[in-house]
Amino acid sequence: MTYFLGIDIGGTVIKSGLYDAEGHEKAVASEVDNGVAAHVGWSERDMNAMWRIVAGTIRRVVAEAGVSADEIAGISFSAHGKGLYALDADGEPVRNGIISSDNRSLSIVKDWKAKGLDAASYPYGYQQLWTGHPVSLLAWMKANEPDNYRRTRHVLMAHDFIRYKLTGVFAAEVTNISGSNLYNVEKGAYDPALFRMFGIDEMEGCLPPVVGSEERVAGLSAKAAEETGLKAGTPVFGGFFDVVSAAVCAGLADPSFVNVVMGTWTIVTWTTDRILKPQGDNWPYIWGRYCMPDRYFVHEGSPTSAGNLEWFVRTFLGGMSDCYRQADLMISALPKAGTGIQFLPYLFASNLGDDLTAGLHGLANAHGLGQVLQAVYEGICFSQHVHLERIVKLSGRDKTLRLTGGPTRSKPWMQMVADISEMPVEVMHVEQSGCLGAAIAAAVGSGVHKGFKEAMAAMCPSGALIEPDAGSFPAYREKYAAFRRLADTLSTLPAGR
Incomplete structure (x- = not known):
């Protein structure tokens, strides 16, 4: 039997689920990731603890499902949008990860709006200015944690970080990074004009290559295989912003x-x-x-x-x-x-x-x-x-x-x-739109389904009309x-x- 592993990285709960090619759920394992709130309005998480939780839920779901690692044909993700997961030149966290509900950059965002930067940047990024955007958090870090800002070499989102831990390869998944306000949505690429507008020019070279949701990024590394109990070389795919994962499941x-x-x-x-x-x-x-x-x-x-x-x-x-x-x-x-x-x-x-x-x-x-x-x-x-x-x-x-x-x-x-x-x-x-959506991305990437339209028809539940x-x-x-x-x-x- 062939199964697909979908990892759902929420702001407070992390889940791993196994699904077959028809979308039938074999098992789901979840664990709360207790955040860190050092100040009012802050919302952070220990990135290494987050990785340990992911690895633990993978081990548990495989054990609970009673399947072998050889039966898992692909791994993918659904994750909360925005936020900031910054790594240094050695691939280690610069600081705690920052979740999208964080509000520390409010004064910066208000100042940008007062200066008309919301209207100026919109034709490039097609986003509203928001405190949880990577761009807002990077601007805050530059002003308040300049040493951490200088040490940052890789700017990631939640699933990009976990994918890196699984493969050792840096990549930014398109449905999530396109909402970062660092990406020109129409052109389909990072835009230097946005980095300049928001005063974070130094970060332009810190964004990884962009990959598609169903794109194979790399095989599971030997180190990650040891930590998760999975098979080295198992294909790992791009994944989804959780809003898109829900849309795919619908x-x-x-x-x-x-x-x-x-x-x-x-x-x-x-x-x-x-x-x-x-x-x-x-x-x-x-x-x-x-x-x-x-x-x-x-x-x-x-x-x-x-x-x-x-x-x-x-x-x-x-x-x-x-x-x-x-x-x-x-x-x-x-x-x-x-x-x-x-x-x-x-x-x-x-x-x-x-x-x-x-x-x-x-x-x-x-x-x-x-x-x-x-x-x-x-x-x-x-x-x-x-x-x-x-x-x-x-x-x-x-x-x-x-x-x-x-x-x-x-x-x-x-x-x-x-x-x-x-x-x-x-x-x-749909009980687990994050895990199921991620599994759909892995099923498409592995070639079991020829595109998302076919995969949705095969793996998504039917609806009751009202x-x-x-x-x-x-x-x-x-x-x-x-x-x-x-x-x-x-x-x-x-x-x-």
Whole structure:
């Protein structure tokens, strides 16, 4: 039997999964990678500890699956985007790795925006300026850790570092590095103009060659084989940015579908054959190179999704058995958009104003737990709809949404998404989109499937279609408009965090 090893490198959890050529999961092993937060707003990890965790999960998943190393035909990755994993001339970490949720460069990013650098750089990198970008973190390191900056010889992202540990070869995977603000997305290459704009010219020679998601980088080294228990020479492939991995697992092989991921973050992704620049639309859409030839992906996202519900349930329903099923039953019994209660799902951040915080508005003594829960579900969907509206401006409305993530288990919630978006929804039950997506990349790279379209058809699960309820459209349109008015009004007030 032939298997493919998919390694999922998240910001806090690392997983390794084994899959066959039809996408059947053989086993998954995971371990928490406890981060380091030396200061408020910092988010780091010990890179050597991270490698040990990866090696440990590989050993465990192979043992749990009961397969031999000879049966593993390829290895690939899915990893969090952005961040900074810097190595010195000897290939050793210069400092702790920095995860994309890190906020230390906020003052630098604000200064760049004040100087108009966001608009100046956008036609090159097609990114919004963000504190977690490698470019922002390198600028911070240059200003605050000049010795570490001078020692840096290799600028990597998370999966690039683990791939180096497995092979001894430096490479930057295209779907992730194209979102670094160091890469010209249209030209398909690093751009010296971006290094100059951001004042990090010295780093221009520190970026490794760019490889495709399915491209074979090297065989597993003898040293890594000893540490992981795998066979030396096993092919190791490029991998994915986790947003692209989710899109691949949702079967985004053509522009007919839009992927919506619902987790701690809500992420909306669409793919096309060119970067679109609608006349009169000045929104800075975030673009990157997709895993398929001559294709791009555009995505929108914010941490305004299911993490908010998890907090509500943990805080207020901790004693209720089977609480998520009970919540679904309560919501199903209520008229759609039946109250004026609004929930702003901004416990972690907002996508409608930097200073907006979470809250409930419009409560009255006649309201009970069911109505409040309904408002929480609606608020998360409304926030998601903000992103979807922007993407639909590019894609058009004649699309089907393909939803992945934990909330897909909730039928009333999925119906709510269909009703608010006024678009058909295909619910894709994918438990491990990072590991499965990575395994798909390895299967394509190994030649078992001739391209990603064939691999998606063979390895991705089928979806269950949910049609929108046209009768609910007027009520949801009115309530969504009220949600936007409330957010706009509150965004004018001083920060309440």
